Amino acid sequence: MAWEENIHKVVPYVPGEQPVGTNIIKLNTNENPYPPAPGVADALRGIADEYDLMRRYPDPDARDLTKALADYYGIEDEQVFVGVGSDDVLAMSFLTFFDSDKPLLFPDITYSFYEVWAKLFRIPNKRIPLRDDFTIDPDAYLIPNGGIVIANPNAPTSLALDLDSIEKIVSGNPDSVVIIDEAYIDFGGESALPLIDRYDNLLVVQTFSKSRSMAGARIGMAFGSAKLISYLKDVKFSINSYTMSRDAIRIGTAAASLADENYFKEVTDRILKTREEAAGRLTEMGFDVAHSATNFLFVTHPDMKASDIYSALKEKNIYVRYFNLPRIDDHLRITIGTPEEMEELYKALQEVMK
Numbered sequence: 001m002a003w004e005e006n007i008h009k010v011v012p013y014v015p016g017e018q019p020v021g022t023n024i025i026k027l028n029t030n031e032n033p034y035p036p037a038p039g040v041a042d043a044l045r046g047i048a049d050e051y052d053l054m055r056r057y058p059d060p061d062a063r064d065l066t067k068a069l070a071d072y073y074g075i076e077d078e079q080v081f082v083g084v085g086s087d088d089v090l091a092m093s094f095l096t097f098f099d100s101d102k103p104l105l106f107p108d109i110t111y112s113f114y115e116v117w118a119k120l121f122r123i124p125n126k127r128i129p130l131r132d133d134f135t136i137d138p139d140a141y142l143i144p145n146g147g148i149v150i151a152n153p154n155a156p157t158s159l160a161l162d163l164d165s166i167e168k169i170v171s172g173n174p175d176s177v178v179i180i181d182e183a184y185i186d187f188g189g190e191s192a193l194p195l196i197d198r199y200d201n202l203l204v205v206q207t208f209s210k211s212r213s214m215a216g217a218r219i220g221m222a223f224g225s226a227k228l229i230s231y232l233k234d235v236k237f238s239i240n241s242y243t244m245s246r247d248a249i250r251i252g253t254a255a256a257s258l259a260d261e262n263y264f265k266e267v268t269d270r271i272l273k274t275r276e277e278a279a280g281r282l283t284e285m286g287f288d289v290a291h292s293a294t295n296f297l298f299v300t301h302p303d304m305k306a307s308d309i310y311s312a313l314k315e316k317n318i319y320v321r322y323f324n325l326p327r328i329d330d331h332l333r334i335t336i337g338t339p340e341e342m343e344e345l346y347k348a349l350q351e352v353m354k
């Protein structure tokens, strides 16, 4: 059809499977196995009581949530931007900050959405190979570029880059915006957040989807200099004034409050404990397990193909993530579940690997 020639054609990102039904052990999209903080349940009840407010548009600036986050992290409200999950925040950031003829740099193995956004927004890009051990070489990012995006800890490798190396990349690129995607930072690694006061070209992106157990609420945020954030808002307000629903703002504000801090730490600690146990158990089974700073493990087995393990586990209603991509098609990414779910995984693996 002639009209098809005028279409902006893209190859979309494919998210992990979201199977319907019960009796499924879901270790494939790095969700938190524990419920959100108790304050979130109270906020949801408040929404039901005030359902009449749904007539009204939400606050386009999501000021309550922005302020709660600024207070929680000890920064200014003007240094905070919020959106519909960090995917929304990252997409807006790509559109805002990467408008150069020089290439946007990101690792060859990383969150696959970066390449999708780069193509969608026609941003020239160059993938920088990870070292053979899947670590990031900071010096490789000291080349001419139109921007940099790095997930730290990186996904799906689960490895963290130290803060000095992050600072080296940020300070070595004063003419570019550097985005550090910290979706998994609460499970390990050192946040670059303290650097935003010193580097006005640094944007730190985080999410409520992982450590805060709220993937279903779709809340993400970015922290940066007031100038960076104001440019980001200009683009957001050129697309959709009301990205975040009234409900999301309300429950996000509840979850960001200091009152829930203890619960949040307790849940994270539990996941870290299960992660260390899982690393030990999988190593005993002959897996090579990367040193994870996240809520998932990146593993490979010398005797069995990752794709076969993935399919055999799926037959048993256990979902893990397999990427049919160069360099990592022999690996699996396994989200840390509850200790009970992990026991089911070990049992299934033992049967599969017989």
Ligand code: PMP
Residues within 6 Å of the ligand: 084, 085, 086, 087, 088, 111, 151, 155, 181, 183, 206, 207, 208, 209, 215, 219, 220
């Ligand atoms: N960044 C990374 C590295 C991720 O793994 C994910 C989760 N798929 C995201 C960002 C987006 O998460 P969300 O949109 O749920 O905040």
